[in-house]
Amino acid sequence: MPKIAESTVRRLSLYLRFLEDFEAQGMDTVSSEALASRGSTTSAQVRKDLSFFGSFGKRGLGYSVPELVARLRDILGLERTYRVAVIGAGKMGSALVQYRGFQQRGFQIAAVYDSDPAKTGRTWNGLRVRPDDRIEDDLRHDPVDIAIIVTPAESAQGVADRLVGAGVRAILNFAPVQLNVPDTVVVKNVNMALELEALSYALRNQ
């Protein structure tokens, strides 16, 4: 498998969403053009993205919607569910635990941690907030696939180090810091203030 660009992977996720909508509407084939217009890209882009993984379409016809859904789920690794730990039980952590979109797409929140004793012991969504010094023990018995860091900036690197030590190999980081991890660990960042700054730049330049 050639190395696939990040931008390609993100578009594949989008295509999958669109296809699920098409499927819900009972469509059974779709053209690269239809997918493209839905995601404001081009049909050539769609075909190229898919072509890295095989040829799933029928010339003259398009793609079978259910088949392409299955292929994309497989490509993205979404045929299984993932266990997720959330570290940080502030407002944002609470919102993430409640967020339906994760569960729906196979990401199960298995545990929530916080270092603040005032927060631990509360129950959210049937899930008790655990003291963060339990991370190591808990993950030894019940590993998670992905950790979401929603701590304040100051604590994020320390938490990341401990997670990596406990065997976590994928991190979604909401703290506004650049995490330092070994390159066996994947990190994606969601940096909301940075998105606003990108809007600020865009506004300033028409």
Next chain:
Amino acid sequence: MPKIAESTVRRLSLYLRFLEDFEAQGMDTVSSEALASRGSTTSAQVRKDLSFFGSFGKRGLGYSVPELVARLRDILGLERTYRVAVIGAGKMGSALVQYRGFQQRGFQIAAVYDSDPAKTGRTWNGLRVRPDDRIEDDLRHDPVDIAIIVTPAESAQGVADRLVGAGVRAILNFAPVQLNVPDTVVVKNVNMALELEALSYALRNQ
């Protein structure tokens, strides 16, 4: 001004954060190499990014930290504050309103809206949640620079249309849909489920 790549703008935001840290530590000059290692990029990348906007450094010495902070703030349009409206007073909307990082960086939440009468009237952070049919009137008197959409997927496009009608020219969209807006309006998306899918893909391929 040449057109600047999105990736460049995002790095400039990151450099600004690092510089603010350096400033807080009392450093007064910094090399492209120091900035680069902090953000896991290369010194050539840092110099190239900055060079699109002028030459701010001193050969043999590096960059003046306070001066570069000022230049980056200016480039990114952060010398002013921005008025922001949040649409959607669910868990996530509430978390965003409370989030310190926005205020700190000059993004002031001016109003929160929701269509659910059960939510309107509540007060968060000294800000009353307003019925969303007030958007048009409110924005006529007190325009905002940026709107953050945190509604369910189904309502997001309708809300976006109304915001655009009310003169909003920048949108940060947390709803997992692709918004359709005129090209006079800038949209940035934060799609958390999609980030998890990108992690899923990365995990599956080592």
Next chain:
DNA sequence: CTATGTGAATGATTTCACAGCT
């Protein structure tokens, strides 16, 4: 006839490497 799959062409971004200041 239609729409895919894909090399080849174009365009964009990153990296190199070094001349030019301080």
Next chain:
DNA sequence: AGCTGTGAAATCATTCACATAG
């Protein structure tokens, strides 16, 4: 001597355009 600023080269991503299959 040290580090910036920047053309030129290399790499990466997107678009074109068409032969090919249904």
